[in-house]
Amino acid sequence: MLVYATHSGGRYLPIADSLKEQPDGLRNLYINVTNHCNCSCTFCLRQKKHMAEQSTLWYKDGEPSLEEFKAALDAVPWQYFKEIVFCGFGEPTMRLDVLVELLHYVKKLQPQLPTRLNTNGLANLEYGEDITPRFANVLDTISISLNASNAERYYELTRAKYGVQSYEAMLDFAQKAKAYVPNVVLTIVDHVEGPDEIAKCQAICDDRGLTLRVRPYEDH
Template identity: 65%
Template sequence: MIVYATHKGGRYLPIEESLAEQPEGKRNIYVNLTNKCNCACTFCLRNMKEMAEEHSLWLKSEPTVDEVKNELNALPWDKIAEVVFCGFGEPTLRLPALVELLHFVKENYPEHPTRVNTNGLSELQYGHETASAFRGILDTVSISLNASSPEKYYELTRAKYGLESYEGMLTFAEHCKEYVPNVVLTIVDHVTSEEDIEKCRKICESRGLTLRVRPYENS
């Protein structure tokens, strides 16, 4: 699926099925751009979640920008709350497409907030500052913090860039503060210990960042 909604029980549904199951109220919609990722997290649902083919987030091929725009244009926008670029891959690995699509949403559906869920490694990926690309088109960036030290982070994420990945992710988060109104760092309960969660809070406080503890979905 390219565009989908999430439902209880860890289910991903095409918009038509989402509306059939829950016709009332608004829902977030998620945009899935790629299968590729520059991390190989030990807890990642990519490796554990079984999905029927019609509900799968594994893409047979990466969608073109025009294909995504067509799916977005077909949405019932009165039923949409937020547009989230997420999926099973890392959206910033398609940074030009991501930026173009964020511009598209803001230009055509400006009343809908936008969010990107990311591992925050795009500046290491491209070798330059990338946060400024989101100026004026992104309302929230949600960055996976995952751990309280470079060593624990690498052990959990097996990030492509080694131990420097941790500081690279935090630096990206700090850069985003200048261009994105809401910068949130996340950790996952049941994956991160209570002691580490407190250490993560202090790290975020020291850098002027917001921490959110999100529930682990294992279904």
């Protein structure tokens, strides 16, 4: 699916099915940017989540083009949505040009709707430059996976392709993003780390003026 909504039980539904199940009320629109990723996290749902063929997030026949994404967005019944979330069964910044173009496109289509990017925060390592200025004026919230309170534990969990240096690069990315994105949030997954580790992550965020959010773990 290029675009979808989430429902109880960790289900990903096509928009038409979402509206059948929940005819009223607002929900988030998720944009499945890519299946490519530069991490191989031990807790990742890519290895664990089973999805029906009609609602799979895997792109079996190649990744959609920019025009295919735009066509999917043109067909969205926007009155049922409250936020546009750029994510994927992968790392959305792996298709950075497509991501940025889509951010501009949805802001033109629906300027009143807030936009959010879910990312591992390793794009600057991926591209060898600071890419955060590209989010200016089109991204309202960036949610970055913190995952751990130290570089060694982070690498153990994420198995990022850039090695142990990934942790400090991710934190630096978050700091740089603050200049261009109004809301910068770091996240950690509950049931992956215990209360002591979460408290240490909170201290890191407090020191850097960042917000921490504890995300619920989905194992299905």
